[in-house]
Amino acid sequence: MEKVGIVGYNQVKLYSDANYGRYEMIFEAVRGALDSAGLKKKDITTVVSATNDYYDGRTISNALTVEPGGGYLADESKVEMDGAHAVLYGLMRILSGNHKLAVVWGGSMASSFPYHTARLYETDPIWERPLAYVNDITSAGFQMRAYMEKFGVSAEDIAKIAVKNRKNAAKNQLALVEAQNPNLTVKDVLESEIYADPVTELMVAQPCDGVAALLLAPEKQALKITDNPVWVIGVGYNQETYYLGERDLSSSKSMELASKMAFNAAGVKNPLSEIDVAELFEAYAHEELILSEAIGFTEKGKGASLSSEIGGDMPINPSGGALGGNPPCATGLIRIIEAVKQLRGEANGYQVKGAEKAIASGQIGLCAQNNILYVLEGGN
Amino acid sequence: MNEKVIVANKGLIRADFNFWVGRYLDKFYDNLENKKIVGNTCPKCGDVFVPPRKICGKCNEVIPLEENWVDLPETGILINYTITPYKVNDRAFRKVKKPQTIGMIQIDGSNTALIYRLLNLEPDNIKLGMKLKVEWEENTKGDPSDIRGFMKI
Amino acid sequence: MGRQVCVASAGFSEHASKRSDVNMPELVNEAIVDCLKRVPSLDIKDIDAFVNGNMPAFEGSNIPELWMTDWMGARNKPLMRVTTGGTTGGSVAIAGYYSVAAGLPGVDNVLAIAFEQQSQGDTSVGLASVAYGEISVMNSLGIPYDQLTLLLSGGAAIGIASYQATNYMRKSKITEEDLARVVVQNRHNAAKTWWAHLKMPDLTIEEVLDTPYISYPLRYGMVCPASDGACAMLFTTEEKAKDICDIPVFVNGVGSIANETALIGYGGSGSGQLDLSEQLGAQKTSEIAFNQAGIHFPRKEIDYAEVYSPFPNQELMWVEKLGLFEENTATKMYETGVTALNGELPINCSGGVNSTNAIGASALERPAVAALQIMGKASNQVPKTVHTSLGHGWGGYVNLVTMMVMADEPVRKY
Numbered sequence: 001m002e003k004v005g006i007v008g009y010n011q012v013k014l015y016s017d018a019n020y021g022r023y024e025m026i027f028e029a030v031r032g033a034l035d036s037a038g039l040k041k042k043d044i045t046t047v048v049s050a051t052n053d054y055y056d057g058r059t060i061s062n063a064l065t066v067e068p069g070g071g072y073l074a075d076e077s078k079v080e081m082d083g084a085h086a087v088l089y090g091l092m093r094i095l096s097g098n099h100k101l102a103v104v105w106g107g108s109m110a111s112s113f114p115y116h117t118a119r120l121y122e123t124d125p126i127w128e129r130p131l132a133y134v135n136d137i138t139s140a141g142f143q144m145r146a147y148m149e150k151f152g153v154s155a156e157d158i159a160k161i162a163v164k165n166r167k168n169a170a171k172n173q174l175a176l177v178e179a180q181n182p183n184l185t186v187k188d189v190l191e192s193e194i195y196a197d198p199v200t201e202l203m204v205a206q207p208c209d210g211v212a213a214l215l216l217a218p219e220k221q222a223l224k225i226t227d228n229p230v231w232v233i234g235v236g237y238n239q240e241t242y243y244l245g246e247r248d249l250s251s252s253k254s255m256e257l258a259s260k261m262a263f264n265a266a267g268v269k270n271p272l273s274e275i276d277v278a279e280l281f282e283a284y285a286h287e288e289l290i291l292s293e294a295i296g297f298t299e300k301g302k303g304a305s306l307s308s309e310i311g312g313d314m315p316i317n318p319s320g321g322a323l324g325g326n327p328p329c330a331t332g333l334i335r336i337i338e339a340v341k342q343l344r345g346e347a348n349g350y351q352v353k354g355a356e357k358a359i360a361s362g363q364i365g366l367c368a369q370n371n372i373l374y375v376l377e378g379g380n
Numbered sequence: 381m382n383e384k385v386i387v388a389n390k391g392l393i394r395a396d397f398n399f400w401v402g403r404y405l406d407k408f409y410d411n412l413e414n415k416k417i418v419g420n421t422c423p424k425c426g427d428v429f430v431p432p433r434k435i436c437g438k439c440n441e442v443i444p445l446e447e448n449w450v451d452l453p454e455t456g457i458l459i460n461y462t463i464t465p466y467k468v469n470d471r472a473f474r475k476v477k478k479p480q481t482i483g484m485i486q487i488d489g490s491n492t493a494l495i496y497r498l499l500n501l502e503p504d505n506i507k508l509g510m511k512l513k514v515e516w517e518e519n520t521k522g523d524p525s526d527i528r529g530f531m532k533i
Numbered sequence: 534m535g536r537q538v539c540v541a542s543a544g545f546s547e548h549a550s551k552r553s554d555v556n557m558p559e560l561v562n563e564a565i566v567d568c569l570k571r572v573p574s575l576d577i578k579d580i581d582a583f584v585n586g587n588m589p590a591f592e593g594s595n596i597p598e599l600w601m602t603d604w605m606g607a608r609n610k611p612l613m614r615v616t617t618g619g620t621t622g623g624s625v626a627i628a629g630y631y632s633v634a635a636g637l638p639g640v641d642n643v644l645a646i647a648f649e650q651q652s653q654g655d656t657s658v659g660l661a662s663v664a665y666g667e668i669s670v671m672n673s674l675g676i677p678y679d680q681l682t683l684l685l686s687g688g689a690a691i692g693i694a695s696y697q698a699t700n701y702m703r704k705s706k707i708t709e710e711d712l713a714r715v716v717v718q719n720r721h722n723a724a725k726t727w728w729a730h731l732k733m734p735d736l737t738i739e740e741v742l743d744t745p746y747i748s749y750p751l752r753y754g755m756v757c758p759a760s761d762g763a764c765a766m767l768f769t770t771e772e773k774a775k776d777i778c779d780i781p782v783f784v785n786g787v788g789s790i791a792n793e794t795a796l797i798g799y800g801g802s803g804s805g806q807l808d809l810s811e812q813l814g815a816q817k818t819s820e821i822a823f824n825q826a827g828i829h830f831p832r833k834e835i836d837y838a839e840v841y842s843p844f845p846n847q848e849l850m851w852v853e854k855l856g857l858f859e860e861n862t863a864t865k866m867y868e869t870g871v872t873a874l875n876g877e878l879p880i881n882c883s884g885g886v887n888s889t890n891a892i893g894a895s896a897l898e899r900p901a902v903a904a905l906q907i908m909g910k911a912s913n914q915v916p917k918t919v920h921t922s923l924g925h926g927w928g929g930y931v932n933l934v935t936m937m938v939m940a941d942e943p944v945r946k947y
Contacts, residue, residue: 001638047791052595053616059590060618063929066791073817076791076933077624080589080596080616088613089628096634097535097946098787098825116466116473121595126401126556127431131524132469133482133495141462142484149460149508194479197463197503235637239612241437242600245484245493249460257609265638365599370612399593399653402556434559437603440577 001265004094005222005229006376007101008037008215009337014176014325017111018209022056025211027068030105033213034070037225045099047071049078050086050106050329054118070103082106082281083212083333084362084372088235090216100221107211107330115207115328122366124242136283139244139366140204141196144286146249148198151301153289155198159189162203162285162323164309169320171349176208176325189285203285203323210327212334227379230340234266234375244367250301255294255361255371262359263296266375271296275375276355277342278316279335281363282323291361292316295373310350318342318350332362336374343378403445404432413522417514419490421448427491428452452487454514455533459493460484463503485512485530497529505532537943538633539774539781541575541642541767543901544568545728548762548889551652557597558604561648564763564894565605568644571910572767572777575642577606580767582632584645586616586625587893591651605646619841619928620789622647622764622897623935626924627787629768630937641770648763649891693931695748697809698846702750704810705861707849709750713741714867715845716755716887722874723884725913730760730889750846755887757843762891764898771943782904786826786938788818794930809931812854818934819855825946826938828921831856835938837879837906837915837922839899843886847927852880855925855936875916882906882913896926900937907941 010032012018012025034040049069051061058064062078065071075093079086083106090102119136123129147153163184169175170182184202192201222229236258241247259271268274278295282288289303297314298306308316317323319338322331339358341347361373401409404420408431411418419428420443422436428450435442461483465475481498483506498506499515512530520526544567546552546560555563569575583605585598594600602608613632617624629645698712720736723729744754774781792814793807819831828834838857842848849863857878858866866872872880881887883902886895903922905911920942926935 001636053589054595059588060929060933062617063932064794066794066929066932071791072793073790073814075789075821077615077628077789078617080586080614085613089615089631092628092631092635092637095535095636096631098631098634114470114473117469118595120469121593122599124600125399125594126405127524128495131496132467133497135468137466138462138464138468138482141464141482142460145462146460194463194465196466197479199462237611237613238609239599239602239607241608242602243492244495245459245486246437246491253609258611261611261639364596369599369602400551400553400556400650402559403554404559405556433603435562435604435606437606437608440606 001234002095003219003231003233004091005217005219005231006214006340007217007222007225007229008033008039009213009340010036011174011212011334011337012210013174014208014210014327016176016178016206016208018109022109023065023068025107026065026105029107029211029213030068030070030103033103033215037215039101039225041070043101044070044074044103045101046075046093047103048086048090048093050081050083050333051078051108052080052329054121055108055113055328057113069105075099081364082362083330084336085237087214087333087336088237088372091232091235094216094218100217102216103213104216104333105211105213106333108328109209110207110328111209134244134366136366137196137199140199140284142244143249143367144199144284147286147290150250153301153304155190156186157304158203158286158289159186161288162189165317165321165323168310168318168350169324172319172324175320176206179206179320179324199284205283205322205326208325208327210325210330212330212337214333214337228344229379230343231377231379232374233377234262234268236261237372239370242369247367249367252290252294252368252371254369255291255373258371258373259295262373262375268375272314275314275357275359277318277339277352277358278314279319279339279358279360280316280321281332281335281361282317282321283326283363283368285323287368288316288321295359310352315352318347318352332372335360335362339376343376404434408432409522412526413520415516415520417452417454417487419450419452421450423448428489429492430487430490430494450489452489456485456487456512458483458508458510458512459486460508461498461506481506483530496527499529499531501532535634535946536636537771538630538784539769539771540784540904540939541769541774541778541781542568542571543766543905544570545898546763548728548730548760548891550730550758550760552650552761553652557592557648557650558601560650560761561601561646561763562604564648564765565644565646568765568767574777580606580610580642580644582611582640582643583607584613584615584625584628584632584643586614586621586647587649588616588618588621591649591892592653611640617928617933619892620896620926620933620935621893621928622895623899623926624789626766626897626900626937627789627935629766630784630787633768633770641773643768645766645768645897646763647894647897649893650761651759651891652761693809694844694847695751697931698750698844700808701810701846701850705864707864709742710738711864712750712755712845713738715848716741718867718873719881719885719887722882722913723888726883727912729884731758751844755845757887757890760889760891762889762894764894764901766897766901780908780941782907782939782941783943784937785940785944786822787936788822789933789935790814790817790821792932794932810850812850814932815851815854815934818936822936822938823856826940827944828938832858835878835921835923836919837903839881839883839885839903839924841886841896841899841926843890845887848881848885848887851925874913879915882911882915896928896935899926900924900939904939907939
């Protein structure tokens, strides 16, 4: 796969209830990304957005975001998945040779809609939905129990991940204030309110308001735009089957296959030794372990033994991850941006020293049914 | 064409949606109304699906509508569960009076799992792998709510 | 960089106002089976990646492809969901094209799928929510009620289309009879298309003009139906296409240019400063797509066109704005039979969206039919040989446009 350059990025500060409009937020993110690369609206040839009609509360959510997203008279489309999937479509458009600068943005305002109810609308309407037992929260309960039972992992091990990510988030200026807690303990996490046993409140990535934007350009253009580009050298995406009862929830088949595809493209043989930092979209604390195992950092069930703090063997989510704030349709895109920051040495306060190769992931669906993984490489 | 309809819950969009269930599920719901559980089998891998379906996703095989039906018992084992104090389909995500225990139950002789409430079971008494039995609603309507939940045998 | 992309096949489910014999995944499966029937050497397991889309609010399901994974054969396969409202199908087709063109390792055969089972929901409510969203959500967003009333008067797609129709009629000085003529041609064509919805082989202009107005100048007999249906299209590389089908169809140009929404009216009601029959987005889209495809005189070089026109005035407008005919001459072309099945430049021989409208699928059915016409495998095949064709779509607040230009010969870019 040919290299594609990431030449600019921007993310707005995450708020649990941002006191400003959705379109201002989109404009701020996209304009900020263009400014970061010294580019103008006229340089944009294509725009790919990630929004969701249900999350935005209107049909054709992208019809009204054309102008703030920089899409006026540009080749525009929308991916109704995670922002990380929109980056994939932007990448395809660049790789095809048809486009020279792609703006990819994603986001929503979770404060304006009942997020967990909206997730219920993802379920099978002719069997599971009328009963209303399955949504994101209860399925996470199933997932965490399956993982603990299969491998004998304790709730403490999983709470430790929540502690690590929320402590990391405290160093990240853009993270959600409510998620930042430098003094959090494992006991606090385990004793927080039960959402769906064994999942507790502090293990859940809190939906919030936020938009992020990223600029992609072909190799030649990227080198003209910036002397500090980050290269996308591999991508993999995959979707597993839907019904929870037919899936092995203790592991992630889709991430296994997605990472295989991405690592093949990037020529990565041993992820643990070749990758310097990982930003994974963990909607729940236990998903970070399941995803990192599927990627191949450790054997299945051994994820908790990996030292994943900043300065550890494999720093995972130094930015705080999704637990540091989860704006639907932007979270995966923010993971990519955070990985880019690490590779450019711009992660103030949570920089992993000497990071040269990073991975970033995005997901959608109950229990991360569809996963996408990027392999990124620093320009220097 | 048969016109079997399930009205899904109202919620985010204030319009009623009447979902066609298709012929496979139609047969399933007819049986459910008579307090019977049926499934169908993939002719290739032999997996048994409850509820029945047209395609086996593993083999990409069409399961003919007229064949491969299996009568199943109303017993099964618990393969996973969670306990939540929340009302799952509530707009405001409000709590219910008593936390509900939601289990994943594999009906004996099938390869899939049903997700239903576990009735009259205290959290301390729940064990994965325990035997459970269907608790039927008194007046069945031929829709998913005909099964009220599962009880310990 | 990039690579040549071909269409190897396309397929449809049967369309009707109520496909109550199937559920959504089964409906989608029908289209996939029909699509793969034309490429017997290919199995569903040979599909490397999927692109999928519909209009989720009409269906009452968010991201339904999660649930229908197994019915599409997409288990453990890469899948991307693209939705852009009315243009969803066109956007899905273009995403299918880009999935192949990008040359990601291991992604060669890409199945693009779009569907809608409109009988399940109240589509006019869904369509109206194009304009006003859900009321309670609007409240929580703090959208004022005055905007709401304005939008209600806009009245969903037909509201916008009426404004557009009156604008167009004033400029090009056409009559209601001219609109009815377009409808009659479409419904006659639909009668010869196996999967079409409104098949009316004996419809006359008088009969159309006899039906009551829904919203002036559009009468009941002129507007599209709401259909249940699905469509699938197979994109692949040049090498593989030559192996699996007789006449590979090359995708030579794609475009989807967005016009502004702000001037279309307060909140997109269609009552704003911008003349909805201007269509700057469509003009730019066709300019880009034709340019990529090396087409300089569309009127001469395009042999067949499928344009997205739920309402007859739009068909007249699009064929002009896309550059197929001169401004204000389209109605003459319909009168003189240029656009008929055996005409010089046949338009919408499938019956078009005017006869079959499963919204999410509609804009995918346009390039699908256009490709099949080149292969000579369309249901209502034109008698002349088709070398180049185009499929078009519109959506959003009439501000989103998609277009795909195809031919039996490639334009070598790579």
